[in-house]
Amino acid sequence: MELLDQISFNLQNGFDKIVASLTKDAVEKQIPPKEILSNGLIAGMNIVGEKFKNHDIFLPDVLLAARAMNGAMEVLKPLLIKEGIPIRGKVVIGSVKDDLHDIGKNLVAILLKGAGFEVIDLGNDVPAEKFISVAREENAHVIGMSALLTTTMPVMKKVVDLAKDEGLFGKIRIVIGGAPVSKEYALEIGADAYSYDGANAVETVESFFPANSQ
Amino acid sequence: MIVDFAPEDVDLDRAAILRSQGIPEEAEFTENFELIYEGAIELFQKLAEPAGIIVGITISEFKEVFRGEGLNEPENPVEDIYRKSSYLALFAVTLGPVLSSKVTGLFDNGDYASGYMLDSVSSYAADKLTDLAAQHLQSELAVKEPAASSWRVLSYSPGYCGWNISGQKKLFEVLHPEEIGITLNESCLMIPVKSLSGVLIAGAGEIHEFVNSYPFCDTCRTKSCIERMRDLK
Numbered sequence: 001m002e003l004l005d006q007i008s009f010n011l012q013n014g015f016d017k018i019v020a021s022l023t024k025d026a027v028e029k030q031i032p033p034k035e036i037l038s039n040g041l042i043a044g045m046n047i048v049g050e051k052f053k054n055h056d057i058f059l060p061d062v063l064l065a066a067r068a069m070n071g072a073m074e075v076l077k078p079l080l081i082k083e084g085i086p087i088r089g090k091v092v093i094g095s096v097k098d099d100l101h102d103i104g105k106n107l108v109a110i111l112l113k114g115a116g117f118e119v120i121d122l123g124n125d126v127p128a129e130k131f132i133s134v135a136r137e138e139n140a141h142v143i144g145m146s147a148l149l150t151t152t153m154p155v156m157k158k159v160v161d162l163a164k165d166e167g168l169f170g171k172i173r174i175v176i177g178g179a180p181v182s183k184e185y186a187l188e189i190g191a192d193a194y195s196y197d198g199a200n201a202v203e204t205v206e207s208f209f210p211a212n213s214q
Numbered sequence: 215m216i217v218d219f220a221p222e223d224v225d226l227d228r229a230a231i232l233r234s235q236g237i238p239e240e241a242e243f244t245e246n247f248e249l250i251y252e253g254a255i256e257l258f259q260k261l262a263e264p265a266g267i268i269v270g271i272t273i274s275e276f277k278e279v280f281r282g283e284g285l286n287e288p289e290n291p292v293e294d295i296y297r298k299s300s301y302l303a304l305f306a307v308t309l310g311p312v313l314s315s316k317v318t319g320l321f322d323n324g325d326y327a328s329g330y331m332l333d334s335v336s337s338y339a340a341d342k343l344t345d346l347a348a349q350h351l352q353s354e355l356a357v358k359e360p361a362a363s364s365w366r367v368l369s370y371s372p373g374y375c376g377w378n379i380s381g382q383k384k385l386f387e388v389l390h391p392e393e394i395g396i397t398l399n400e401s402c403l404m405i406p407v408k409s410l411s412g413v414l415i416a417g418a419g420e421i422h423e424f425v426n427s428y429p430f431c432d433t434c435r436t437k438s439c440i441e442r443m444r445d446l447k
Binding site for chain 1: 235237238241243244246247250251317318321324325326327329330331333373378379380399400401402403405407433
């Protein structure tokens with residue numbers, strides 16, 4: 001089995017230490033980082049995504065693969081930056097102010113990283129202003145917000161309104177999710193999209209970047 | 215009354231836990247998946263500190279608690295059900311702070327799969343703990359009132375069935391769940407996160423039956439009323 005196929009295979013099985021070690025081997029063998037990323041890591045994650053969709057594997061298996069992907073990215077990221085290879089997209093993500101639930105948000109962050117996006121995770125209890133300021137400073141492409149309480153959902157509208165006020169609306173796409181949130185609510189507050197789960201959030205964010213889809 | 219439970223009191227039904235993750239009964243699992251599941255069960259048994267508080271309340275007193283901040287849906291099933299009850303009690307249950315911290319710690323350390331599974335097991339267990347509180351109340355009532363053994367005790371919580379989440383504030387004022395370590399933040403979120411609160415409504419099974427066609431039923435994600443009403447039969 002070729003080295004990149006081995007990376008893909010071991011990533012699919014969630015063997016994070018082996019994937020990191022094989023990625024280092026690939027770098028030492030002068031395989032271009034972009035090729036390791038595309039034909040090893042993302043190729044593996046794509047298979048994981050397909051198996052997940054087909055119910056051949058389940059979320060814990062996907063999360064193991066994502067951890068392996070993240071470990072390998074620690075090796076590759078400095079090289080990709082050095083070579084000026086653009087990242088797939090940058091996402092600022094967080095649970096909104098006064099909401100301390102973060103499992104769903106964490107899953108989305110992990111899955112987005114696993115899909116090759118750079119994710120800036122602001123954690124939970126994030127004020128509307130912080131979403132905007134960090135997105136601006138980091139030149140983010142997407143803001144992702146999560147709320148699990150109906151009482152905290154209005155913060156999402158505040159972020160959308162702030163983005164409009166600061167001329168960022170349309171430049172930065174805004175995706176919302178969480179148990180009480182709906183497609184209708186996203187429409188009502190003017191968010192770009194609603195995602196109903198982690199896998200759907202990745203598909204939604206990917207749809208914003210059709211040109212560099214892997 | 216404060217009720218201490220043991221982790222092993224909570225019946226962790228594997229099929230139900232996996233169903234809550236959207237996994238079908240007939241699914242086959244990888245070896246990794248099995249290890250993660252078993253690890254989460256072990257952690258739960260080791261770290262959970264289940265406790266509950268149950269305080270009886272009259273219908274007229276509960277009317278005020280239920281009114282809360284005045285934000286309930288104008289028509290809701292809880293209003294109809296509690297008025298027909300034979301006994302009411304406010305309750306809160308928690309699995310304690312250590313379990314929640316462990317979930318956070320697992321995610322922080324990059325062990326996402328174990329964090330997710332432990333969170334899932336804990337969410338299921340918190341629901342089961344509410345059932346245990348209901349059973350406890352029923353046993354207590356049956357000692358004083360023989361008819362109580364045939365009653366059905368079901369829980370209803372702010373945030374569901376048209377009872378606005380802001381109702382937590384009034385409920386906490388009367389119940390004092392801080393006695394078992396539960397506090398409420400500004401947005402009515404209970405801390406530790408794996409806690410549940412509400413009212414236990416005891417009475418004949420049929421009082422709990424309603425037609426789930428309220429406007430808010432469309433957006434309800436749990437639809438747990440269907441299963442609960444089916445179990446009444």
